[in-house]
Amino acid sequence: MDSAAVFLPIIAALPFLGALLPGLMIQAGRNTCAAFTAAPTILALLLLMLCVPAVLRGEVLTYHIDWLPSLGLNVNFMLDGLGLLFAGMILGIGLLIILYARFYLSREDPMGQFYTYLLLFQGAMVGIVLSDNILLLLIFWELTSLSSFLLIGYWKHLPEGRQGARMALTVTGMGGLAMIAGMLILGNIAGSYDLSVILTQKEAIQASPLYLPALILILAGCFTKSAQFPFHFWLPHAMAAPTPVSAYLHSATMVKAGIFLMARMWPVLAGTPEWFWIVASTGLITMVIAAKIALFKDDLKALLAFSTVSHLGLITMLLGLGTKAAATVAVFHIINHATFKAALFMTAGIVDHEAHTRDIKRLGGLRHLMPITFTIATVAALSMAGIPPLNGFLSKEMMLAEVAETHWIGPYWLMGALATLGALFSVAYSFRYIAHVFLGPKRHDYPAHPHDPGFGMWAAPALLTVLVVLIGFMPMTFAGDLVRVSAQAVTQAEPYVKIYHWHGLVPAFWMSVVAVLGGAALLALHAPLMRAWNATPRPEAKTMFDAVTRAATRAGTALTDGVHDGSLMRNAAVFAVVVPVLGWFAYAAGGMTAPTRAPLPVALVPAVGWVILLVSTALLVVYHRARFTALVLLGIVGLMVSLGFVYFSAPDLALTQISVEVVTIILLLLALNFLPRETPAESSGARRLRDGVIALAGGAAVTGLTYAILVRDFAQDSISAFHLANSYKGGGGTNVVNVILVDFRGFDTFGEIIVLGIAALVIFALTDTVLRGAGGRRLANLSPDTNPEGQAGDRHPLMMVIATRVMMPIALMVGAYIFLRGHNEPGGGFIAGLVVAIAFLMQYMASGYAWAEARQRVTYHATIGLGVLIAALTGVGAWLAGRPFLTSDYGYLHFPPIEEFEWATAMAFDVGVFLTVVGAVMLALQSLSSMARRTGETVNVFPMDINPARTDTDTDENRGGT
Amino acid sequence: MELLLASAIGVLTAAGIYLVLRLRSFPVIVGLALLTYAVNLFLFASGRLVVDMPPVLRDGVDSYTDPLPQALVLTAIVISFGMTAVVVMLALGAYLSAGDDDVSLAPQDDGREGGA
Structure with a gap:
């Protein structure tokens, strides 16, 4: 393992840790906030740079942390060329986006939130590309769906933003679900969920009968994420997001995640006819259709969105061809597209920011007003069009060369022709971006007065454009090594990377010429074509999507309301019917063995x-x-x-x-x-009959089930024998039930007393709420005299008071006895707690709750808390002895003159149980009694109604008081 | 004896279900209490029925009943007290707040949206 490998988990964790900072730092101002967002990104980028030499040497860095090895889920990270390419893009462009967003967001936008979401998203993306375990990868994959939902819907006040975010989440989330299934199948075939193992199992995977289902499911995840036809519709709607989000998610990261995964899985999934037909066809269709739509979009960001879809289609198609050369070109185009498209999104954002509109029809002539933006946009758009010598030209030429040699369907030249057509549309919309926004006459009706923004805002796109030019002029110097190592990772072979501008008069050259000339001609005819486009009816994806989701919601609502309409009986009846029916199915489907136990005689x-x-x-x-x-x-x-x-x-x-x-x-x-x-x-006879039938059926089912169990022995040996054998040896007690409670299953009991305590606190809180609200007023008006049976003659009878006073110490003694003997004889903390609670209750019943409560100084909340604490401390005590939580120990104590007795630490635990039970029972009853006082019940001064030791005046006062 | 216990559990279940299906909160609580008895007895019975063999170790005795279901049921009994207490409080709170102990009413309008 290379020493740089330890950086991998840190790189993946940094954005997540950093996500905590913006929310805090926003208090210190927007610049500080942006700086603290950039810091973890810069740090992660620096660490990544430290890994670069090893990766360029052809090494694969890995770092393993066991998480849930029994499930095959481990936190394994891996960095190879492909991971380096993507991680570099995600962090590098992420840094530029942070800078750009600082100046793009207005003062009204909550910037801290934005940066937190952005870093969460960045972390999820970095996690995807560094994961060596596909289960871990899936977790990060879902995280990108969730965090991108937050980013796309960042402008919560815009309905388009919310709808776009919901659509993106629905489409990519459903794709993610499909992919989980696909990945599980894949891991199952390969026998491991570690990518490094899976990538070596090509033959086994492609020979498996489950290859096709796994392929389709995984591709469903990739295609939805990368907005491939027919799932492309969500991406344009996600453009309602702030432009930095669009520039980040839709140029370099989220939509590239699908591409990344196809590239990552390329060594094992590619090369089959299925792969070629599904992936290459989808890519080709997406490329052409999206490019055509992009030409007719008037919204700058919509134009760029569809162009993104088209270029993603291009990359998908290249990966789909299945040849090593095509995969190399795909990798190269990933780099080029990220540079020019991020720059273009940012310029679109600048135009929107300055001119207050993104509508191409309202723009034009901006080159004089915004010369810097014009320069940046022109270079980037020319690269997108594939004009030499920019980097977009290089990968497009190579793509056309690959396609020209591929036979798809129909005539041999069809794929080449279609790809040329896609490139032609691409040229047309790229030129339109330049011509209709920046060229043409200066107008006087812009919504605002556009001018170039400050340096902070154009620095990021300018830097990207410099890259576009540098890679364009000297591809081998600036991208050669990166393309080589990442292509090596995709194809698992030493690739032949030679990027140059002039290939001679090959078919690709003529296809390029046709595309550029045709694109220019198309732009010249744009106005009439646009009229024709607007006149033709088209299926609207959003309408269909809305219809489908509405129908799904309606069906879901109908089903839920059918079984659960808010009425308790409906729900209970459905349950009482469904369970016996399911039981009957199980009974009818399986067989029954003959009874093995002789029934006990009836006494x-x-x-x-x-x-x-x-x-x-x-x-x-x-x-x-x-x-x-x-x-x-x-x-x-x-x-x-x-x-x-x-x-x-x-x-x-x-x-x-x-x-x-x-x-x-x-x-x-x-x-x-x-x-x-x-x-x-109230209920009708028919209803009672129906309920009776349901009840009898349920009762009969339970009777049958119980009887069937009772006359048969265990199918397998039960674990009870272990408890019987070890109760005394290990737990130091002869009452096995108690030893199980406080020792073997002590952790269960610990949980149960906590539940009991919580139940009591819930009761207390509920009472409080009821008494504060309408319930309290109703209680205050409830006179005790309305009781039809009338009041009892004595509220606090002499006999009862005296008897309970005598009983109190006896009952407490019984409680103590039952508690102490619990470990060896029937008894224990639960029972002792209940007995003691009853002993207290008797006093409350005899002299009235308020009277008794005024004379006791223990708060029951504290009793419950103390009980849980004692139980917990007993468990922790085992840690101090170096044993697992709640391990018990026992020994013998001898206090003269008492005979020697045995003592187990479990007894301390039982004290906790005891206190919790007492506290919970008393708190529940106290809550109910506090309601009684609200009804105007008076508090008696004396413990009983008639007291022989009292003077007459006292008696009168007492009577007056009651 | 097995049949007696099985039928007792069945009767408790049937009575419990019938009462749970009533319209007012109090019979529902009583029904739940009956169902609690039935469930606890059923869990207990899963250890099979044994007479005169309590799971308390004695010298010279080597056959005992199954202690495990007993331990589980013991906590279940205590927890079911907690549950009953909470349900009683809920019913009481609902009655006092709404002035009605009807549990069959569907909410008039829960503000749920029909569409996406």
């Missing part, structure tokens, strides 16, 4: 419990309208379930169930205080 006591459960459930359904009755019956059902746990060897569950039962019923009773006592009979 009398549990059979009686079963009958009680069934009868109370049935009564519950029949009498569910009477809500108090329903709660009583629900309590009976819960009790029977607890007894069932006792019978079937689950003492811990029984203890938990019965204590949860108590708090649940209390909670529901408290809630019922504020709800209607009766459920009105």
